[in-house]
Structure formats: structure tokens, C-alpha cells
Amino acid sequence: MNDDLPVELLAAPAVRAFVAALNTQDKEAFEAALAPGATMSDDGNERDLAEWTEREIFSSGGHMDVESQSDDGLTLVARYRNDTWGEMRTSWVFTVEGGKVARFETGQA
Template sequence: MSATAKLDPVVEVFVDALNAQDADRFYGVLAEDATMSDNGVEHNIAPWADAEIFSSNGHLEVDTVEQDGLAFAADFTNSRGGSLPTTWRFVVDNGLISRFETGQA
């Protein structure tokens, strides 16, 4: 079984959309007022996602899944920073991600 098979279904859509570079699906799984942080710094999601994911070919390779599929460790690769070990944590409310936090592991 792949690590993504253990993810919460909403988080799995997030990961699949990120890896497919599918911005519509990525934003479609986020609550309208979703928030996020990267290495403890709050960011507006759209500019962050454009820089870190969509304009730099971001890709996640999930390694381990925790907290009932709402957290995982992954190698995150993009053309800006290469490959980094990262952690990701999610809050899912009413079928949408209301918050995610990522950072270097």
C-alpha cells in the first residue's frame, strides 16, 4: 500500500492536485478562508502556492503518514530549492482544508 493510500481523503486530493500541477483542484479543496504557514511564518496561500508549487513544478513524495492521515512527512521538490525533507499538517472542516502547515523536517 502506498503512503498516499493512508491519507485523509481530502488531504489526498490536495497532494494529488499539487503533484498534477492542477491549480483548480488544489484551490477547490481549500476552504475560502483557509490559512497556512511555512516554517512557522504565515503566508497568503495564492502567492505562496504560485511560487513554491505552480511556477516551480512542486512535487511531493509522501514518506510517512500520521494523525489519522492529517499529517505526513514527505520529500518536497521544486525548481527553486531542490529536494527537501518536509512535514505537513492539515485541519479539515466540512470536507475542506481550513489550514495547513508545512516546514523543513
């Protein structure tokens, strides 16, 4: 049985837009979900957002199945998979400003 949260039930609209765009591989919608100058880290290391998203999401078929949300939808635990690394359990913490994702921090959960 699949207990994943449907994207439409994610509580934070900016996070919902981010996950929906990621899962549909829609670069335009993904960029629209981000605030200007958005930043990110992966396993505690600052990364170049454009390079990381191209490598880990768009050129490798990234997909996120959300298991749970907390902190009003700003913290997710998800099974993340792509063609490079396979599937792993990950945590995602989002900072939203002006209705857009200004920062996200991801890493293994």
C-alpha cells in the same frame, strides 16, 4: 526501492485531494481542495496562501513524495521538491473542516 505512500493510500480524503492536485499541477483541483479562507504557514511564518502556492508549487513545479502519515492522515512527512529549492524533507500538518483543507502548516522536517 521506493517506500513512498501512493497518494490513493492517504487516509484523509481532503489531504489526498490536496496532494494529488499539487502533484499533477492542477490549480483548479488544488483550489477545490481548499476551504474558503484557507490559511497556511511555512517554517512557522504565516504566508499569503495564493502567493505562496503560486511561487512554491505551480510556477516552480512543486512535487510531494509522501514518506509517512499519522494523526489519521492529517500529518505527513514528505520529500518536497521544486525548481527553486531542489528537494528537502518536510512536514505537513493539515486542519480539515467540512471535507476541505482549512489550514496547512509546512516546514523542514
